[in-house]
Amino acid sequence: MLKRYLPILTWLPHYNRRLGVADLVAGLIVTIMVIPQSLAYAVLAGLPAVVGLYASLLPVVAYALLGTSRTLAVGPVAIVALMVAIVALMTGAALSGVAAPGTPEYLQAALVLSLLSGVLLLLMGLLRMGFVANFLSHPVIAGFLTASGVLIAASQIGHLLGVELTSRELLPRLAELIRGLPELHLPTLGIGVGALSFLLFLRQYGRPTLRRVGCSRPLADLLTRAGPVFAVVVTTLVTWQFELAEAGVAVIGQIPQGLPPLTLPGVDLSLWQALLVPALLISVVGFVESVSMGQMLAARRRERISPNQELVGLGGANVVAAFSAGMPVSGGLTRTVINHDAGAQTPLAGLVAAVGIGAVTLFLTPLLHYLPIATLAATITVSILTLIDIPMIRQTWRYSRSDFSAMAVTILLTLVDGVETGIISGVLLSIALFLYRTSRPHSALVGRIPATEHFRNVERHETETVSHVALLRIDESLYFANARYLEDTVYDLVATRPELEHVVLICSAVNLIDASALESLDAINARLKDSRVILHLAEVKGPVMDRLKRSDFLDDMTGRVFLSTFAAWRELSRPSQ
Amino acid sequence: MLKRYLPILTWLPHYNRRLGVADLVAGLIVTIMVIPQSLAYAVLAGLPAVVGLYASLLPVVAYALLGTSRTLAVGPVAIVALMVAIVALMTGAALSGVAAPGTPEYLQAALVLSLLSGVLLLLMGLLRMGFVANFLSHPVIAGFLTASGVLIAASQIGHLLGVELTSRELLPRLAELIRGLPELHLPTLGIGVGALSFLLFLRQYGRPTLRRVGCSRPLADLLTRAGPVFAVVVTTLVTWQFELAEAGVAVIGQIPQGLPPLTLPGVDLSLWQALLVPALLISVVGFVESVSMGQMLAARRRERISPNQELVGLGGANVVAAFSAGMPVSGGLTRTVINHDAGAQTPLAGLVAAVGIGAVTLFLTPLLHYLPIATLAATITVSILTLIDIPMIRQTWRYSRSDFSAMAVTILLTLVDGVETGIISGVLLSIALFLYRTSRPHSALVGRIPATEHFRNVERHETETVSHVALLRIDESLYFANARYLEDTVYDLVATRPELEHVVLICSAVNLIDASALESLDAINARLKDSRVILHLAEVKGPVMDRLKRSDFLDDMTGRVFLSTFAAWRELSRPSQ
Incomplete structure (x- = not known):
């Protein structure tokens, strides 16, 4: 000492x-x-x-x-x-x-x-x-x-x-x-x-x-x-x-x-x-x-x-x-x-x-x-x-x-x-520049790289996709400055793809979900439910998951939390009956 | 209009x-x-x-x-x-x-x-x-x-x-x-x-x-x-x-x-x-x-x-x-x-x-x-x-x-x-609270979940690891507020594990590497080189990679950039001769 x-x-x-x-x-x-x-x-x-x-x-x-x-x-x-x-x-x-x-x-x-x-x-x-x-x-x-x-x-x-x-x-x-x-x-x-x-x-x-x-x-x-x-x-x-x-x-x-x-x-x-x-x-x-x-x-x-x-x-x-x-x-x-x-x-x-x-x-x-x-x-x-x-x-x-x-x-x-x-x-x-950058986060629709368990941006790589599942990777922590932006992104996605049945938010790059973003996730979940689209999460990190468990969100969520994107893919990519 | x-x-x-x-x-x-x-x-x-x-x-x-x-x-x-x-x-x-x-x-x-x-x-x-x-x-x-x-x-x-x-x-x-x-x-x-x-x-x-x-x-x-x-x-x-x-x-x-x-x-x-x-x-x-x-x-x-x-x-x-x-x-x-x-x-x-x-x-x-x-x-x-x-x-x-x-x-x-x-x-x-949180990012040593291509925190999951490779997942964008913190984390890791030969920084959650963090990565690379430890990156996202290519860092880096953590594992986990 x-x-x-x-x-x-x-x-x-x-x-x-x-x-x-x-x-x-x-x-x-x-x-x-x-x-x-x-x-x-x-x-x-x-x-x-x-x-x-x-x-x-x-x-x-x-x-x-x-x-x-x-x-x-x-x-x-x-x-x-x-x-x-x-x-x-x-x-x-x-x-x-x-x-x-x-x-x-x-x-x-x-x-x-x-x-x-x-x-x-x-x-x-x-x-x-x-x-x-x-x-x-x-x-x-x-x-x-x-x-x-x-x-x-x-x-x-x-x-x-x-x-x-x-x-x-x-x-x-x-x-x-x-x-x-x-x-x-x-x-x-x-x-x-x-x-x-x-x-x-x-x-x-x-x-x-x-x-x-x-x-x-x-x-x-x-x-x-x-x-x-x-x-x-x-x-x-x-x-x-x-x-x-x-x-x-x-x-x-x-x-x-x-x-x-x-x-x-x-x-x-x-x-x-x-x-x-x-x-x-x-x-x-x-x-x-x-x-x-x-x-x-x-x-x-x-x-x-x-x-x-x-x-x-x-x-x-x-x-x-x-x-x-x-x-x-x-x-x-x-x-x-x-x-x-x-x-x-x-x-x-x-x-x-x-x-x-x-x-x-x-x-x-x-x-x-x-x-x-x-x-x-x-x-x-x-x-x-x-x-x-x-x-x-x-x-x-x-x-x-x-x-x-x-x-x-x-x-x-x-x-x-x-x-x-x-x-x-x-x-x-x-x-200010850092906050501005994080307030308009990059996000990417990902697809499976054939014959692997790996998923990458559909626009940059040759990938497999199915039309009724959207795998959306969010490349930023979710907090007040970008919570509304996330809502816009998901709503746009749903509006442009009427055949969608599942939206999976891939959270590998989400290091934090604050109270404002939780509120937005709740809103997204409710809105997708109205449109008969099921919301899932994948690759949620330990500390983020611990925190989500303290809220009601996981109970209200229409879909599931998958350990990996691959697990979500295996489960959801089969055509629904 | x-x-x-x-x-x-x-x-x-x-x-x-x-x-x-x-x-x-x-x-x-x-x-x-x-x-x-x-x-x-x-x-x-x-x-x-x-x-x-x-x-x-x-x-x-x-x-x-x-x-x-x-x-x-x-x-x-x-x-x-x-x-x-x-x-x-x-x-x-x-x-x-x-x-x-x-x-x-x-x-x-x-x-x-x-x-x-x-x-x-x-x-x-x-x-x-x-x-x-x-x-x-x-x-x-x-x-x-x-x-x-x-x-x-x-x-x-x-x-x-x-x-x-x-x-x-x-x-x-x-x-x-x-x-x-x-x-x-x-x-x-x-x-x-x-x-x-x-x-x-x-x-x-x-x-x-x-x-x-x-x-x-x-x-x-x-x-x-x-x-x-x-x-x-x-x-x-x-x-x-x-x-x-x-x-x-x-x-x-x-x-x-x-x-x-x-x-x-x-x-x-x-x-x-x-x-x-x-x-x-x-x-x-x-x-x-x-x-x-x-x-x-x-x-x-x-x-x-x-x-x-x-x-x-x-x-x-x-x-x-x-x-x-x-x-x-x-x-x-x-x-x-x-x-x-x-x-x-x-x-x-x-x-x-x-x-x-x-x-x-x-x-x-x-x-x-x-x-x-x-x-x-x-x-x-x-x-x-x-x-x-x-x-x-x-x-x-x-x-x-x-x-x-x-x-x-x-x-x-x-x-x-x-x-x-x-x-x-x-x-x-x-x-201020957001900046403070991001200035002390969470990071985790990850290991392979047996028989999968999936890697998770060694402290939260049953994983396979090898002693000469450290897979370090960084759970935050790298920017000025946490650049020094990253250096500390890596130096501590190397100081406590003398048998290390490879450090792989898993960047799946890194959405941005700004000029200050680039400077820190340069410093880490040089320092590890002195200690005969090779620095690799894995799962670098497209936009981040585009930017890195505009700097000299990738030329100076001792190791490689792997598409996935699994690729890095397959390559590095075999014992070196």
Whole structure:
């Protein structure tokens, strides 16, 4: 019982030296690798860069104690950072008119978002509501990520080119960018585009090139992933050496040295109300992404993660972030892959990384003073390229217009009206489309495939049929949305075939008959009785049958319930006397 | 084409004398029978009694031209009247602070409600959105009708007993009633309780008693149904004769003589906005009730009605009502049954009744001056008894706790917070419960029933199985809400049975595989491949297979697609070498 809520107890007793060495090495690698990313995503969220480091510290400890994934690494992630930026700006503007990043209201909004997300995740975890995440369908997530990638790129392009942009909307921002092009700042442009080109080159050709010059595969992987670290070191040195900051290149500047201060998210009720829905979306999106990654990695190692306990782990991490000057966190793809590939065995690797980042914030922040913002923008831009998934969009179009339309609406509305509208509309549209599809169920008249006990659609296969028996296979659960449709189908059948004596409803695909559908079956039975047609059922599943037995329907039904379609056929297909 | 939109063209060319006589007789009977009802429901809606007559005039003509049901009779109905009363009071209070029935704002609200309902119905009809009504599940409708019955009874009890009640909420109203009991008005009480007892007696014992004294069955039916007319005539005469109006019995009083005036619903935008959702509910509820009745009656005569064209017919009737001093109308149960049983053959019977009621409003309204409100209250109270369906509530409880909970929530919220909250919550809860059920689908390992080609759940039947093949029947369409659940089910299966070599997913109950589920099948296939387990499908339906062929899944799948479970069994159950 205790183990379920504190998963650390499942692995700590079996901990040994071999695992310890592996975790130590992985933790140190992660420490170095995630610094650029942590700083970058804090900047993306409109927060001071150091917040990204704070958010990679205590929240990681909380997740190590509560989470069930052995290798998931939590911290600031791009999508969540983007959502924080949009939400903090919008609610800041709505609540106090103060919308600029860096104001105390803005920082408060980020803390309150962390706290609310954390509490919501904990609640969902304790109520075992992990299934809610399932309602974010794959096309909606893919559409949302693609649109977010575009929004993130748009938010970074000013930093990359050295043009100051003030609009937040996508189109005005692009217009401003074009107007501002003549005044672009060449040193910033050099650093930004240089870092971007370097990272893009490394991403595309890094591994094969390094392998060709003799690196082992793990070393080539590691060096490729270290690209952002390398870019940070080089551009920081260049900026410092050539005094580019004085020439107008934006740099991170003074970072307070020391461990994160204790912060108290304000208890402004109107702020909480305004942030409740955004916090819910942030938590669900972060959760879905984390759990997908966690499940994939666990599957590789033949382990299992518990989605409901993951809610608790992520919830704990976010609550801790709210009290330690952080920002909303989630399982990050890049940091998780680095952690996993570096050989992490248990969450202790995360603890090592937390200690490492703690040491950095204690002692090494002065070294980051001259780190150009443009380098961070390049890091962000490259890392979000994975979000924009054009092949997935094309596949979805090919596979299902209905899924595609949910995806398209999510993309469009995310771009035009923000992440909140985008996701919510996508989810609601997915549900509406599913309900619409199930409300007009497919049904098929089936016939016997000669010399077998198998029955298939008469329109698709060569089958045997007899004119006084209709075998109607209903391809959907029967519930309120399609109950009337079923009536129409049967009545049409009876109206067009006057020679009918038996109608057999084949229920192999009927997984549920609700009270409305039961009412309709009653009506069908009565109506067929008037027309001297006998109603039978076949292949009713156990759970459905159990339920029917609790009603009067089976007593009133004119015909029988056959175990199989074949049994119904054998009995009814002989000509009646 | 024209016939589709003007159904009158389908029957008018074949009209003949025999039909004409039948329609004339039915129309005259309906004229007399529906007068008390029309007056009563207008009073229930808080409108002048004559509005009920106006609403039974031109709207009937509109429906006769546009509707597809031969015998449905439209006019004021109890549920719609109740909804109008609640909505007009609430929005009146919200918009202008003037909430009393009889004020010009109140009358305006009723007209605007008619117009909006009419326009919404027409729109839904032209967009062929009749299916929307299916989302009002049977338990939600039954719950809503039951709660409305209670609310209507509560609204009439003051009139019946001669106690003046001012509160609108259920509980304060009852408290007020109890406090007011000492001051009840005896003559009103006498008329109200007298009429009520007479009508209840007639309803219960009328038919058998009349048969016993020698009436034919149709005559007994007709006289029983004429109860309200009889009560109206007798109590009006008594009130007039004994000058009870002067003694304090509330009567209808002066009714303007003449045809309905032309009215123009105001174009106050805030009023329209406030009434949009209530109008939508009124139209959908009215539509569902009308269509159910229409279908039932059409079925008896081997005819069909077109739900989408019914939307147009009801929409036209409501638009006309808005411009002819009426109130929202719908197909009424009582008037329809009277019309049908009186032998109406075509909508011309409705036209005859409209002319008849026109004659009444032109010449006979002075006769209604002394009609006591208490008599109308008794008529309403008896007619709503059919709404309260306790056996249905009990059956639903027995059949499905999930359907019952939707019903209970609808009843409770309708009683406590009004019809709007009641219906909307009921619908949303029904949908949520359906989604929740489908998100955790039933699945069963099946085995062969010896010596047959039939496969059933191993836990419910004696079956043959082999240890290296798992036949897993999935009892639900695969879509985003349950895609992850499917993965969990298969992974658990593989984890617990190390000897497995083949997993066959039996898709006989899978009516849809959406893009999210396809993604999950891909993941399952890859994961099983890692574990050296081969994934097969069996009994994939035609439409599902067509769609799968448009993706890459079938190429990547390690195993095969079998036509039947038996084919998979025959092929795979032999021990592998």
